[in-house]
Amino acid sequence: MPLKTVQEKLETIPEEYMAEVYNYLELLQYKILYKKQHEESAKRFPNRRPDILKTANFYMSPDFDEPLEDFKEYM
Numbered sequence: 001m002p003l004k005t006v007q008e009k010l011e012t013i014p015e016e017y018m019a020e021v022y023n024y025l026e027l028l029q030y031k032i033l034y035k036k037q038h039e040e041s042a043k044r045f046p047n048r049r050p051d052i053l054k055t056a057n058f059y060m061s062p063d064f065d066e067p068l069e070d071f072k073e074y075m
Contacts, residue, residue, distance in 0.1 A: 013021060042048070067075055 010021070
């Protein structure tokens with residue numbers, strides 16, 4: 001969309017709605033910044049993904065959730 005068209009549309013918006021336009025522009029700037037930061041993070045840490053621990057490659061003993069001996073007096 002050409003910049004001139006955007007400017008023309010902005011000139012037709014009543015003054016009482018300009019605060020909403022401003023808020024929306026700030027939201028767009030935030031989304032752009034968030035996307036940029038997310039892309040940079042993905043480049044720095046390429047192995048990070050939401051399902052990384054779906055298949056655990058470590059061992060947890062069966063009594064992991066059992067109370068510790070040190071805290072028996074508090075139980």
